[in-house]
Amino acid sequence: MIEVQGLTKQYGPVTAIRDVSFSVAPGEIVGFLGPNGAGKSTAMRILSCFMPATSGTARVAGYDVFTQSMQVRRRIGYLPESVPLYTDMRVAPYLDFVAEVKGVARGERRRRVADVMDRCMIADVQNRLIGQLSKGYRQRVGLAQALVSDPEVLILDEPTIGLDPRQITEIRSLIRALAGRHTVILSTHILPEVSMVCGGVVIINKGAIVAQGPIDTLVEQFFPTARVEVEIVGPPPAVREMIRAIPGVVSVHDEATTNGAGRYVVESARERDVRAEISRLAAQQQWSLLELKRVGTTLEEVFIRIVAGEEASAVAGGEVAP
Amino acid sequence: MKVWPIFKKEMRLYFTSPVAYVVVMIFLLIAGYFFYSIFAFFTLASMQSAMNPAMARDLNVTDSVMRPLFSNVSVILLLLLPLLTMRLFAEERRSGTIELLLTFPVRDGAVLIGKYLAAFALYAVMLGLTVLYPGIVAYFARLETGPVFTGYLGLLLMGAAFIAVGIFTSSLTENQIVAAITTFGTLLIFWILGWSADYAGGAVGRVLQHLSILEHNESFAKGVLDTKDIIYYLNFTILALFLALRSLEARRWKG
Numbered sequence: 001m002i003e004v005q006g007l008t009k010q011y012g013p014v015t016a017i018r019d020v021s022f023s024v025a026p027g028e029i030v031g032f033l034g035p036n037g038a039g040k041s042t043a044m045r046i047l048s049c050f051m052p053a054t055s056g057t058a059r060v061a062g063y064d065v066f067t068q069s070m071q072v073r074r075r076i077g078y079l080p081e082s083v084p085l086y087t088d089m090r091v092a093p094y095l096d097f098v099a100e101v102k103g104v105a106r107g108e109r110r111r112r113v114a115d116v117m118d119r120c121m122i123a124d125v126q127n128r129l130i131g132q133l134s135k136g137y138r139q140r141v142g143l144a145q146a147l148v149s150d151p152e153v154l155i156l157d158e159p160t161i162g163l164d165p166r167q168i169t170e171i172r173s174l175i176r177a178l179a180g181r182h183t184v185i186l187s188t189h190i191l192p193e194v195s196m197v198c199g200g201v202v203i204i205n206k207g208a209i210v211a212q213g214p215i216d217t218l219v220e221q222f223f224p225t226a227r228v229e230v231e232i233v234g235p236p237p238a239v240r241e242m243i244r245a246i247p248g249v250v251s252v253h254d255e256a257t258t259n260g261a262g263r264y265v266v267e268s269a270r271e272r273d274v275r276a277e278i279s280r281l282a283a284q285q286q287w288s289l290l291e292l293k294r295v296g297t298t299l300e301e302v303f304i305r306i307v308a309g310e311e312a313s314a315v316a317g318g319e320v321a322p
Numbered sequence: 323m324k325v326w327p328i329f330k331k332e333m334r335l336y337f338t339s340p341v342a343y344v345v346v347m348i349f350l351l352i353a354g355y356f357f358y359s360i361f362a363f364f365t366l367a368s369m370q371s372a373m374n375p376a377m378a379r380d381l382n383v384t385d386s387v388m389r390p391l392f393s394n395v396s397v398i399l400l401l402l403l404p405l406l407t408m409r410l411f412a413e414e415r416r417s418g419t420i421e422l423l424l425t426f427p428v429r430d431g432a433v434l435i436g437k438y439l440a441a442f443a444l445y446a447v448m449l450g451l452t453v454l455y456p457g458i459v460a461y462f463a464r465l466e467t468g469p470v471f472t473g474y475l476g477l478l479l480m481g482a483a484f485i486a487v488g489i490f491t492s493s494l495t496e497n498q499i500v501a502a503i504t505t506f507g508t509l510l511i512f513w514i515l516g517w518s519a520d521y522a523g524g525a526v527g528r529v530l531q532h533l534s535i536l537e538h539n540e541s542f543a544k545g546v547l548d549t550k551d552i553i554y555y556l557n558f559t560i561l562a563l564f565l566a567l568r569s570l571e572a573r574r575w576k577g
């Protein structure tokens with residue numbers, strides 16, 4: 001549904017994105033993840049036909065964003081990062097305007113606007129001036145205008161930025177509900193958001209893509225081991241060595257020692273669960289086992305590992321960051 | 323072409339902010355005042371001429387009331403029309419709404435024309451309201467309708483050119499005030515050109531005279547329809563709109 005090939009955008013001397021390629025399958029929700037200034041908004045502005053790329057191609061719903069821009073624009077709903085709305089217009093007339101501009105037939109407009117106001121939970125403010133709405137409501141009006149023409153593809157640039165935690169939860173569930181019916185690409189710099197909302201992720205850093213794919217696959221790729229956290233009262237050298245000797249264990253790290261109890265992180269091959277063996281070992285050796293739990297790997301750790309790896313290799317290669 | 327929804331949106335925005343009301347009110351007030359003082363002067367002059375037949379021969383309502391009125395109105399327009407056009411693109415850029423507007427399935431040209439027509443329609447209504455003044459004159463005195471009609475046509479064409487310049491400068495900046503001042507300055511320069519034409523003389527003088535934006539309005543007020551003047555205003559309008567379109571395209575590349 002979205003295919004991006006070798007996309008590069010330069011703002012004068014600044015290269016915002018460099019040779020970016022990725023694709024999004026129909027009905028999928030993909031997160032475009034990266035720290036501030038990574039080039040997320042730039043990529044979204046190109047996909048939404050707001051501005052042309054310096055080089056490379058992007059196709060949305062099979063049409064080229066540059067040469068077939070009108071066809072693309074008819075099939076997308078776009079929510080820019082700043083949620084720009086006409087503050088002097090009222091909610092319902094505004095949505096009606098967007099629907100009309102996007103070619104929703106006259107007879108269908110009223111129904112479509114009412115429907116999208118219901119879905120975005122803004123029906124109660126439909127007669128208010130947009131400028132007088134709270135940030136949360138404005139964000140939902142922004143989402144509503146993107147949805148009002150029922151587009152195949154939604155491009156949402158940081159849809160939860162600046163909201164309070166309850167509003168964030170609402171917007172996220174709203175977006176999750178779009179899967180299957182729409183293809184969604186949303187950008188964010190909040191890591192947990194991607195795992196909560198998206199099936200796949202494209203990680204971008206300093207204008208270049210560093211990793212992409214389904215979240216589970218990425219976690220496995222960057223963390224081939226499973227981890228277990230143990231808290232044991234016992235002589236640290238012996239504990240370390242004997243746990244290390246369990247088949248499948250790759251490494252044992254000390255975390256901290258409090259009141260004679262040591263905390264260790266045990267890494268093992270992903271398919272092996274070493275918890276049973278550790279507890280048996282502790283019983284045998286008459287150590288007190290205070291805690292034993294499996295630690296999941298979060299996308300956050302993947303991200304940190306990737307970005308740190310990038311930086312290390314950049315330094316090793318003698319490359320200077322732009 | 324999706325000009326109509328853009329036109330409607332701009333009209334709606336004109337009437338949700340006080341700017342349009344204020345501009346229209348002030349325009350009607352000042353035009354009314356000019357009309358009143360010119361007409362009062364004319365009444366006085368005609369009373370005097372009733373006693374002096376030699377003077378009466380030169381006195382004519384069209385020449386003494388309507389022509390000065392038209393020329394005064396064109397100066398008010400020079401000051402007020404930039405206030406109607408300053409918002410059109412500058413505000414969209416300042417608030418960022420241009421990023422959404424230019425990703426809707428509407429060509430840049432249609433956006434431009436929609437906005438242009440909205441400003442022009444508002445201007446036409448505003449000017450239309452002043453028809454009241456010749457109406458009053460016609461009630462009290464014999465008024466030739468020809469020159470009044472061409473006078474209004476001239477003002478419409480001239481306003482069309484002013485609005486086109488205004489929309490172009492509005493596309494250049496995010497600041498409405500800067501847009502208004504630039505429009506005003508540009509129009510003023512084209513007005514002043516006509517003054518220097520008198521000093522320059524010869525071929526240069528004729529070129530300057532031809533470029534002058536108010537000069538072309540004079541013949542309309544005299545009741546003369548000259549294609550040269552009509553074409554001048556149309557060219558002016560089209561050129562300014564073309565520049566505005568280019569400026570929109572250039573903005574896209576800059577992002």
Ligand SMILES: Nc1ncnc2c1ncn2[C@@H]1O[C@H](COP(=O)(O)OP(=O)(O)O)[C@@H](O)[C@H]1O
Pocket residue numbers: 011014015016034035036037038039040041042043576577
């Ligand atoms: N209009 C612009 N002109 C010049 N530089 C820009 C412009 N927009 C973004 N940039 C630069 O491009 C880089 C990427 O910005 P952006 O795409 O906004 O990142 P993100 O959305 O990931 O925070 C940044 O270094 C930013 O300073």
Ligand SMILES: [Mg+2]
Pocket residue numbers: 037040041042081158
């Ligand atoms: Mg951004």
